[in-house]
Every structure is written in C-alpha cells, then in structure tokens.
Amino acid sequence: MSSTPLLGTQSLDARYGDFQALFGVDISIGAGEVVAVIGANGAGKSTLLKTISGLLPAPREAVRFDGEPIGGLRPGEIARRGIALVPEGRRLFASLSVEENLCMGLRSGRQGPWTLDAVYALFPMLRGKRSQPATALSGGQQQMVAIGRALMANPRLLMCDEISLGLAPIVVKEIYDALPAIVEGGLTTVIVEQDVGLARLMSNRLYCLQEGRVTLAGASGEVTREQITRAYFGDTQEHAR
Amino acid sequence: MIGWLNTIVQGVLLGGLYALFAMGLSLTFGVMRLTNIAHGDFIVLAAFGAFAITSQTGVGALGALACLLPLSLAFGYGLQRSVLNATLARDPLPSLVVTFGLSIIIQNVLQEIFSADPRSIPAGSLATASLRLVQGISVGVLPVLIFAVAVTVAWSLQWLFARTAIGCVFRATSDDRETAELMGLDARVVYASASALAFAVIAIAGVLQGMRTTVSPADGPGLLLYAFEAVVIGGLGSFWGTLAGGVILGVTQTIGFRLDPGWGLWLGHVVFLVVLLLRPAGLFPRMR
Numbered sequence: 001m002s003s004t005p006l007l008g009t010q011s012l013d014a015r016y017g018d019f020q021a022l023f024g025v026d027i028s029i030g031a032g033e034v035v036a037v038i039g040a041n042g043a044g045k046s047t048l049l050k051t052i053s054g055l056l057p058a059p060r061e062a063v064r065f066d067g068e069p070i071g072g073l074r075p076g077e078i079a080r081r082g083i084a085l086v087p088e089g090r091r092l093f094a095s096l097s098v099e100e101n102l103c104m105g106l107r108s109g110r111q112g113p114w115t116l117d118a119v120y121a122l123f124p125m126l127r128g129k130r131s132q133p134a135t136a137l138s139g140g141q142q143q144m145v146a147i148g149r150a151l152m153a154n155p156r157l158l159m160c161d162e163i164s165l166g167l168a169p170i171v172v173k174e175i176y177d178a179l180p181a182i183v184e185g186g187l188t189t190v191i192v193e194q195d196v197g198l199a200r201l202m203s204n205r206l207y208c209l210q211e212g213r214v215t216l217a218g219a220s221g222e223v224t225r226e227q228i229t230r231a232y233f234g235d236t237q238e239h240a241r
Numbered sequence: 242m243i244g245w246l247n248t249i250v251q252g253v254l255l256g257g258l259y260a261l262f263a264m265g266l267s268l269t270f271g272v273m274r275l276t277n278i279a280h281g282d283f284i285v286l287a288a289f290g291a292f293a294i295t296s297q298t299g300v301g302a303l304g305a306l307a308c309l310l311p312l313s314l315a316f317g318y319g320l321q322r323s324v325l326n327a328t329l330a331r332d333p334l335p336s337l338v339v340t341f342g343l344s345i346i347i348q349n350v351l352q353e354i355f356s357a358d359p360r361s362i363p364a365g366s367l368a369t370a371s372l373r374l375v376q377g378i379s380v381g382v383l384p385v386l387i388f389a390v391a392v393t394v395a396w397s398l399q400w401l402f403a404r405t406a407i408g409c410v411f412r413a414t415s416d417d418r419e420t421a422e423l424m425g426l427d428a429r430v431v432y433a434s435a436s437a438l439a440f441a442v443i444a445i446a447g448v449l450q451g452m453r454t455t456v457s458p459a460d461g462p463g464l465l466l467y468a469f470e471a472v473v474i475g476g477l478g479s480f481w482g483t484l485a486g487g488v489i490l491g492v493t494q495t496i497g498f499r500l501d502p503g504w505g506l507w508l509g510h511v512v513f514l515v516v517l518l519l520r521p522a523g524l525f526p527r528m529r
Binding site for chain 2: 053054055074075076077079080084085087091093094095096100103104105107108109149153
C-alpha cells in the first residue's frame, strides 16, 4: 500500500436534516485494495458511500480522493474523477434498454479497459437481452447491469452498495463469482455487505460501522468472529451496566 | 357530407399548430417535471420578436425565424440555468409561482413596447395561397406547411429521444436525476439543454402562429391552455402522442365551431375534460 491512500475520510460527519448518521468516520483505502464495510441496518454504511459519492453534503477536506479534497463536490464531478457507485436497490433507468443503461456509464468521459464487449464477456447473459427494457430483467440480471454500468465508467474506485440485497443465494454467488475478474486488474473496490461471511471472504480488509461510528477495522482474515459480533452489536456488557 | 370532411381536414391542420404549442411543454415536463406557466407567453414573445425583426429589417418570416432560433436556444439555456433550475424541487409550487410571475412580466413588457394591438408576421403570398384537394375542400398552403412542420418536429424529437446519446441522457435524467448524476452528468446542464430545445420549438411555434393569425400581448395564457390540453389528451408517452393530442383538440374545436360559432373552444375543453376523467394518463401513455 502506498503512503497516500486512494481514498480517505477524516472526521467525516453526515446528517439527514437533524438526524446525524455518521460521527467522525475515518477510513483509509489504498490503491488496489478490496475493502468491505459491514454493519447492522442503519449503521451508516450506505450513508458513507453516498457521502463519498457526493449525494450527501460533506466538508471539502473530510473526503480526499487521490490526494485531492472532494467532499461535497457535485456527484457528477466526483464520478468524472473516477469514483463509481453501484447504488443500493440498483436504480436502473426504467425507460432505457439494458445497453442504454450500460452506456450511461460512458458519461464519466473516462477511458479504460471496460467496454460494452468487456461487460458482456463478464456477464454473458446480458448480451442476449441488450435491447430489452432494463426493468424487464430478473433481479440478479438487473444487478449485473448496475455493476456493468458502473464499470463502463472505468472508475479508479468502485463502490458496491449491498449488491446481494433481495437476491437468491445462488444468484448472489453468481454475481460475486464475477468479482475476482473485476478486481484482478487492480481496481480498488469497496463492498458494503450484510452477509458478514461473504464480506470477509471477498475483501482484504474490513471496517465495521455501528450507529455511525467505526467500531472495528482490520484485515479480513485476522479479525475474529467475536470481535465482529462485538463491533456489530456493541459491547453488551457495557449496555447492561 | 363533404362539408364535414372539410371541417375535419381544417381541424387536423389547426391541430398541427396546437401540437407545436404543446411539444415544448411536453418536453420540459417530460424531462424535468417543470410546468412552465409562461409557456404561452414565450410563444407570444417569439412571435413579437419575429414581428420586430421583420418590421425593422425587412427580412421575411423565414429570415426572422433563422435569427430567432439561435437566440431562443441561448435564451432557453440561460433562463433554465439562471432561474428555473433553482425552482425545481419535489414541491412543484416554486416553479409554478416563478413561471406565473414570468408570464405577467412578459405580457406587460410586450404591452408596454408594442401596445395591445394585434400584430401579424407578413407571410407574403403564402398567406392567401390555397390548394383545392377535391370539390368542396380547399386547404391553405400555410396551414399545410405548418402541419408538415409539426410532423417534422414531432418526428425529430421522437428520433432524438429514442435514438441519440443526448436523448438517452434526457430519459435517464427524467427517470432518476440522482443516479444520472452518479453517472457523471450535471443535471443542471441536462435541464438547460432540454430547455434550449424546448425554446427552439417555442420560436418555431411563435413565428408560425404569428404568420397564420395575429398575436397580441395577452394571448399567452390561451395558447398555454391549448398546449396543456393537447399534452393531456395525448399523454406523455411520446411526441407522436402530443401531435395526436393537438390534432384531436383542433378537430374538436373546428367541429364545435361548425355546430355553433360559440361552441368551438368550449367543445375542445369538454373533450379535454372527458379524457382527463376517463383516461387521466392520456390516450397514448408511455408504452413500456
């Protein structure tokens, strides 16, 4: 890992109106890492990704990407700098075909290895459905379109928000089977995942959030189940007192 | 019998003009859910702009339109960037209030400069030229040209939205603004581009309205009403739907006028209300 991380947040707070969702979050992601962010519902995982993407306001210096402060820039500007988000719930464009959805990724104006052919090679079943409306696909296929669309932006940082949400286990496996091919070229990736086992398996490092705070950070292979349980639910001993 | 056929033919041709009024409205509402209350007033403004150009420089109506088109594109883009973007929110009220205000300003400024007299844009020999289709049915060359322009505009917009990259961007931003921005777009620029396009259609509609009949500064709200009715009758699915909505409105009005000179506009409103009651999504809603 190089000395300057690709992405770093520093004392990052986030709010929805009066409700504070993140409290002083510090994370640091090096180029080429695959980092998982885990935590219970409402722990702030999606909020973290939304804030990094510019969908939620942040102080300029609180988020740094490739050495540059990017907190609170417009989402379009952040996307053009090379951060792509696969949003929770897929958020495909309903009036666009599969291929048109994929081509929206080109709007980042970035060049790289990910082209339509590369995405179709990664998810072959999409090729035959290229001209169908994106919403006519099954949930798993829609998720593939959402991932393909983000890849078409040729990002330097790919962030996937709960790509297993609402999908059958076999479909989830199918999608995660594609992950090694995605990251093999050194693409830095953040995955937010409810399934802790899957998250550990897929990542080099992980962060656990609880009620908007980082409660655990470590190498995915080294943290123990017990540590994760405590980071997930809080110190039950302490709550009891 | 031939008299009724004639009425319908004239109504279809009138409907072309209504469709031109409606397509700009359909475009801005479709892309950004903006209801522009000043839409009719902008059509009138364009007509007066063309009137001023023709009377000051002596160029013909077509020359005036050629001058007006780039101005309209720039004006639409600028207005959206500087004023209208700030009014767009989940709550439609700010945009309604602001465009209502613009409507009042435009009407009064036009009245101040041009007085309340109706004006028209000289169309030369085109104004009176006519074609006899069959015994008993003659059509004006200008209304036929206007209808052809309406079909061309509908086809062009339809093609642009369905087949081009910018059309794809318009549809995507309309579907989900936030996700469109995640793709690297700036929705403010997308909206401004859509407005520029809508104002180009407004300029065309204004010049043709001024050539076909007269315009006076207070005409805008009436034109807005026709545009609204055409959009609602046609549904927001496609520009072909808007064209059909305009044609249905035009035919209904001319049939009304034939039945009784006082019934024309009234019957148009009745058909509009009936469609709104029975098919709130319009006759040609989005297919997919």
